[in-house]
Amino acid sequence: MSQHILTVDNLTTRFATPDGEVEAVNAVSFHIDPGETLGVVGESGSGKTQIFMSVMGLLSKNGKASGSVRYKDAEILNLAPAKLNKIRGVTMSMIFQDPMTSLNPFLKISKQMTEVLVEHRGYSEEKALKHAVNMLDRVGIPGAAQRVHMYPHEFSGGMRQRVMIAMALLCDPEVLIADEPTTALDVTVQAQILDLLRDLKKDFNTAIVMITHDLGVVAGLCDRVMVMYGGRVVETGNVRDIFYDSHHPYTEGLLKSMPRIDRAHEQKMYAIPGQPPNLQNLPSGCAYQERCDYVQNRCTQSRPVLYDIAQGRASACFREVGE
Template sequence: MEEQLLEVKNLKTSFFTHVGEVKAIRDISFSVRKGEAVGIVGESGSGKSVTSLSIMQLQHPGRIMGGEILFHGEDLLKKNKKEIRKMRSSKIAMIFQDPMTSLNALITIGSQISEAVLEHEKLSKKQAMERAVEMLRLVGIPDPEERIHCYPHEFSGGMRQRVMIAMALSCNPELLIADEPTTALDVTIQAQILRLLNDLKERTNTSIILITHDLGVVASSCSRIIVMYGGQIMETGTVEDIFYSPLHPYTMGLLKSIPKAGGSRERLQSIAGTPPDMLQPPAGCPFYPRCEFAMGVCRERTVPEFHRGEEHAVRCWLCHPGAPVVDKYENQKGGVRRGTASPD
């Protein structure tokens, strides 16, 4: 059996505002194996980034309300601030969304990379700078001996993202969390960054959590996909499960919105409606108000997890043995009418 590197169990994270508690993450569980790449997808506000920040315990001003985050079997939520600070970069590293603002504009690239090395390893400043050169070379920055003396504004967007990857990998972490690493980059640079992450995973056996709103990005980069919506996990499975045998209507809606190369020229379908208000999240399935197959039970009861194989699991009442049979792959006018059917 493959080693479980990270296990998230029943995680709950909330933000407290003057109007009430925003329940950003609501009881999610998943795992990441050693050397595996897992993609977390979903539209904006689904809870993807808050999940990654909770793992790193950088969710401030949010608060983790419950659950466990096990790394090599040890619960990170039981560690003190000093232990967590030591773990960051050395064990778990993160590439943040925007390389334009994540780098300090007043400090050279080499100094920023070597700072992380000096924090976690017993090396001299010279050795730390040599490590910075080595990491820039690893991520494909030309003339790294010269570029370590440059400032962030002297780099293009793609090169700044490579610097962020170099910084994250400088202490040889076992888990790399990449939060929207291709945001604001053109498609050519996106492909280069994704190819770089794949190469680094193969060479260093680093586990990767790739967070994105683009299903196309994870198709060639990950072995498993987690689909999030409304602070919950709707479906999880292998790439083949999600792309060729999707079970949740939300997953199907995401897939229908992806342009298909070489296919017939058809208008892309959007998912009607808006995401739920996390101040007052729905009691049942969070996707209920937008789902064309919604039933009365979807609104009223929390959806259990139904398994369709070793890796494939979904939270949808349509997968209940007693649910009515509908053609989920076509937009049927005569499908299940909201509020009239129930698997009970």
């Protein structure tokens, strides 16, 4: 029996499009333990969201996932919706990048929030409403007792995001997947939400997956980090190792492009040169080859696998294996 609460093995997600197949997620494996926070970083289009859409069984119709996703010991990849609904939003929930993915525009927030509690927790309507209002209050919605009776479009973007966070937390999930949960929020609210996530981790041992562009958020919240490039994991390790001893050239580039107070005097911010790879036409060899300062012949001929550097620490670069 595994200790892990979520185990993903060899997850591969493809989208069929008129222009050919998009290789969005390529042989991704990872796990997460109770109470642990895993940061998932990588630039736009690197496959971060689609990994977790696959995990949650929420891929769009043209998408297909293969491999294995286990919740504790149960296989859940491509499970029938009726079975998945017992887990989804209950023991495992997701805060989506786009709030309207999880909010129904035609239903009042009260209805959307109480339904799941009545159905999965057996709460009375009254108790469910009280719980929903408490949760809205906790995520910083002023006048929650009145606002709970409003429709999603009556909330501002930032408020909608908070409503969605409250919804994701309603059933005290064991795993919370947070996809860029704070990008649309102003800085003080961002800090409140991050504090809330930290409390959850401490008080309820909630396992959190934090998908983010913000390495500051990773440093402040995460235990381990998974760096994605071109739909693959290119480096993993605990947060200290990633920041102080990064191995993959892409991770190095990411860290270099992070705004830092001690470099504020420098005129120009660093940006990794070049463009992300085209997932419809990935190069043979390493997907990062065209942007890499250390590229060698062999990087163009074959693709480096994830080489173990130490326990729980790996990098997909030929530099790990030497000449």
